[in-house]
Amino acid sequence: xxxxxxxxxxxxxxxxxxxxxxxxxxxxxxxxxxxxxxxxxxxxxxxxxxxxxxxxxxxxxxxxxxxxxxxxxxxxxxxxxxxxxxxxxxxxxxxxxxxxxxxxxxxxxxxxxxxxxxxxxxxxxxxxxxxxxxxxxxxxxxxxxxxxxxxxxxxxxxxxxxxxxxxxxxxxxxxxxxxxxxxxxxxxxxxxxxxxxxxxxxxxxxxxxxxxxxxxxxxxxxxxxxxxxxxxxxxxxxxxxxxxxxxxxxxxxxxxxxxxxxxxxxxxxxxxxxxxxxxxxxxxxxxxxxxxxxxxxxxxxxxxxxxxxxxxxxxxxxxxxxxxxxxxxxxxxxxxxxxxxxxx
Amino acid sequence: xxxxxxxxxxxxxxxxxxxxxxxxxxxxxxxxxxxxxxxxxxxxxxxxxxxxxxxxxxxxxxxxxxxxxxxxxxxxxxxxxxxxxxxxxxxxxxxxxxxxxxxxxxxxxxxxxxxxxxxxxxxxxxxxxxxxxxxxxxxxxxxxxxxxxxxxxxxxxxxxxxxxxxxxxxxxxxxxxxxxxxxxxxxxxxxxxxxxxxxxxxxxxxxxxxxxxxxxxxxxxxxxxxxxxxxxxxxxxxx
Numbered sequence: 001x002x003x004x005x006x007x008x009x010x011x012x013x014x015x016x017x018x019x020x021x022x023x024x025x026x027x028x029x030x031x032x033x034x035x036x037x038x039x040x041x042x043x044x045x046x047x048x049x050x051x052x053x054x055x056x057x058x059x060x061x062x063x064x065x066x067x068x069x070x071x072x073x074x075x076x077x078x079x080x081x082x083x084x085x086x087x088x089x090x091x092x093x094x095x096x097x098x099x100x101x102x103x104x105x106x107x108x109x110x111x112x113x114x115x116x117x118x119x120x121x122x123x124x125x126x127x128x129x130x131x132x133x134x135x136x137x138x139x140x141x142x143x144x145x146x147x148x149x150x151x152x153x154x155x156x157x158x159x160x161x162x163x164x165x166x167x168x169x170x171x172x173x174x175x176x177x178x179x180x181x182x183x184x185x186x187x188x189x190x191x192x193x194x195x196x197x198x199x200x201x202x203x204x205x206x207x208x209x210x211x212x213x214x215x216x217x218x219x220x221x222x223x224x225x226x227x228x229x230x231x232x233x234x235x236x237x238x239x240x241x242x243x244x245x246x247x248x249x250x251x252x253x254x255x256x257x258x259x260x261x262x263x264x265x266x267x268x269x270x271x272x273x274x275x276x277x278x279x280x281x282x283x284x285x286x287x288x289x290x291x292x293x294x295x296x297x298x299x300x301x302x303x304x305x306x307x308x309x310x311x312x313x314x315x316x317x318x319x320x321x322x323x324x325x326x327x328x329x330x331x332x333x334x335x336x337x338x339x340x341x342x343x344x
Numbered sequence: 345x346x347x348x349x350x351x352x353x354x355x356x357x358x359x360x361x362x363x364x365x366x367x368x369x370x371x372x373x374x375x376x377x378x379x380x381x382x383x384x385x386x387x388x389x390x391x392x393x394x395x396x397x398x399x400x401x402x403x404x405x406x407x408x409x410x411x412x413x414x415x416x417x418x419x420x421x422x423x424x425x426x427x428x429x430x431x432x433x434x435x436x437x438x439x440x441x442x443x444x445x446x447x448x449x450x451x452x453x454x455x456x457x458x459x460x461x462x463x464x465x466x467x468x469x470x471x472x473x474x475x476x477x478x479x480x481x482x483x484x485x486x487x488x489x490x491x492x493x494x495x496x497x498x499x500x501x502x503x504x505x506x507x508x509x510x511x512x513x514x515x516x517x518x519x520x521x522x523x524x525x526x527x528x529x530x531x532x533x534x535x536x537x538x539x540x541x542x543x544x545x546x547x548x549x550x551x552x553x554x555x556x557x558x559x560x561x562x563x564x565x566x567x568x569x570x571x572x573x574x575x576x577x578x579x580x581x582x583x
Contacts, residue, residue: 220432220433
């Protein structure tokens with residue numbers, strides 16, 4: 001009897017290796033931090049080797065990665081859906097832009113304010129929305145994304161209307177000796193690292209366990225004392241907060257906001273980017289950020305006439321080859337390499 | 345003197361479909377109460393009503409506190425632990441994470457760790473599987489995990505929904521032996537819903553037979569077991 005359970009459990013854990021919860025988990029976690037440290041070192045080195053345009057592109061990858069971290073909390077870890085994540089991104093971007101232009105606040109202060117505004121807005125909208133599930137929730141969040149653009153165009157004295165707002169980018173302090181693009185890149189990198197650590201510690205806390213419980217089995221979570229509406233709303237607000245912070249850095253890096261940068265497509269691209277990157281995974285937001293940044297451009301190169309079609313086909317192709325996203329694919333490849341190495 | 349768990353004229357259902365039509369029970373503290381009956385009798389609904397998962401009318405009192413109309417998370421805080429039908433395992437999470445989630449409402453880390461140890465003494469197999477994904481456990485192990493997780497709440501009332509479902513007879517026997525041991529050691533009051541009447545009556549002090557939302561027969565476990573007519577019409581075996 002115990003022999004047969006042994007076999008089934010082994011077979012089952014072999015089928016779900018992506019979760020990394022096998023006995024070797026501690027080793028995997030250690031490896032993950034080593035890889036993260038190496039990546040960080042490479043990220044610090046990169047801007048001195050690349051031309052400014054590529055540095056700018058990498059900054060944008062980091063911006064999207066921060067936004068996707070938030071979306072990952074909500075979708076990947078709490079199991080809810082949002083088609084309105086781009087709206088909170090826009091709120092963060094506009095909050096920063098308005099504070100910089102109209103209030104002339106020093107730019108580092110715009111980050112906490114933008115994050116806080118997005119958080120409060122997420123809380124306010126999440127409170128009613130998070131009582132809904134599945135498709136209904138998707139529709140409500142989609143509505144948030146849809147009505148944002150006309151709203152931004154409306155309050156012209158504040159938002160600059162359809163023309164948007166053009167701002168001076170944060171200048172590098174003289175002591176750093178960095179060029180503007182490099183400085184912006186390091187700002188984005190600092191925010192991204194802080195956001196990663198914050199998300200990581202959130203998920204490891206009691207609250208993170210509550211989110212996983214809600215995702216995996218709502219009813220069981222509830223009978224264990226997890227207040228569903230409270231934690232779902234909190235997850236929604238946090239996800240909005242990360243989006244808001246990302247939006248703020250976006251404003252720093254681009255130096256320009258306009259309603260047309262934040263149309264519904266942005267929300268949908270972000271969600272697609274996260275799914276392609278890997279839902280609920282550690283590296284998913286970074287891979288998703290790369291995807292959101294570069295794949296539309298690649299699609300444009302492949303076929304100038306119909307970039308949307310190519311973009312769509314690429315998403316389908318990735319999901320076909322890697323149903324658990326690029327993060328899952330990377331994990332699978334690493335494990336098979338490890339297996340080969342072990343055999344030799 | 346009123347009983348520890350007192351259910352009076354309990355009515356519940358889903359939308360327009362009424363499932364329970366006035367159920368009454370009284371379970372003294374530290375006893376095991378078995379709810380028997382055919383499919384569709386409302387056994388699961390009764391448990392769901394006790395843990396706040398369906399809307400109810402009527403009275404539910406636990407140690408004098410009114411439970412009716414409270415949401416499930418509030419009831420968990422009051423000490424009601426529900427092991428749902430199908431176990432409610434958090435499949436991708438590890439065994440340990442599942443158990444720790446059971447103690448979600450509790451704060452003291454030291455107490456939680458002590459309780460984990462206590463649960464491993466009841467279910468030694470769980471200790472061996474701590475870091476394994478809960479979904480990779482066998483059915484019996486998952487049921488043990490579900491009961492262990494419920495115990496992490498330090499429940500005053502433990503609700504078990506068909507713990508024998510899909511388990512081999514030997515595993516079921518072992519499981520009920522452990523439930524009995526838990527009941528004796530912790531003085532936890534248990535309400536267990538079962539299709540397998542024989543095994544449930546083996547550990548219960550009292551039993552009720554539910555049919556189409558009403559209790560049609562109540563008594564001590566011995567009385568129910570001795571009732572030939574019950575045995576044939578509801579419990580599906582001859583004594």
